[in-house]
Amino acid sequence: MGELLCLEHVSFSYEGGVEERSALEDCSVSICSGERIAVLGGNGAGKSTFFLLANGVLCPKRGTVFFRGEAVGRKKQELNRLRRGVGLVFQNPDVQILGGTVEEEISFGPMNLGLSRKEVRRRVDGAVEQMNLESLRRRAPQYLSGGEKKRVSIADALAMEPELLLLDEPAASLDPENCRLLERTLETLGERGLALAVSTHDVNFAWRWAQRILAFHDGRLVADRTPEEFFSDAGLLNVCHLEQPLLFRMARAMKICPLPRTAEAFERAVAEKGEKEGEQP
Ligand SMILES: Nc1ncnc2c1ncn2[C@@H]1O[C@H](COP(=O)(O)OP(=O)(O)OP(=O)(O)O)[C@@H](O)[C@H]1O
Ligand SMILES: [Mg+2]
Structure with a gap:
């Protein structure tokens, strides 16, 4: 398995945050193609911060992010290369959604890549189908429900066809039917060889789906283990406020x-x- 993403001793603290406390502290981890990773940890543990650094929305205060072995600095070109390879579905879909209609919204990303109209259409149609958005295609995304917006934001990321897709609590606010749809989509994407990292509070989903668990607590990566090892460690589960x-x-x-x-x-x-x-x- 080829290494896609690597974080080496990455630390980050937010401006205006508590000075002495990093949102992410000395995080080293690598993700290879085709992996299925569940990212676990309580509220404020650092999961979203980890994703934002992994996709280049935030830049490390210390340490380095590598994509396919090349260090990503602060140059636009380097950040674009990272963002093309590593897609991110934000925890809050309002951050991500801009377009006039759902299909325009989904086509923005592929159009910005300079793809042909035919290829943009193919990607939009595929993403619309995968996220069950056919009936919402011409609606204005701002006026959709929370779960519908979430599905649009996932379709946005799918249309970019990244090599690694990070999904920050994708099932939050989805109804059971759309949760099942999301899980089937994750299954299909995994089978196609896309690397996936999904943050979640749902340990049952993590157990069903993941091959590897990354767990955060208090800004630190406290576990990088198989699900069997992770869920067998009662002490660790307690630290992370999780259950079996x-x-x-x-x-x-x-x-x-x-x-x-x-x-x-x-x-x-x-x-x-x-x-x-x-x-x-
Ligand atoms: N924009 C921000 N400004 C200042 N501090 C922030 C900001 N975003 C997050 N933090 C702080 O950084 C730490 C890590 O937050 P993060 O959002 O990464 O946690 P999380 O694991 O995603 O939590 P949740 O499960 O609630 O989504 C927390 O202490 C949080 O209060
Ligand atoms: Mg979060």
């Missing part, structure tokens, strides 16, 4: 091994276990 996923807890209590990631896999494992126990004299 339900399936993880139930499967462990029933001594099911390997631990199933989905409800379907859990049901199958329970049925097999029942059959085996039934066979025993």
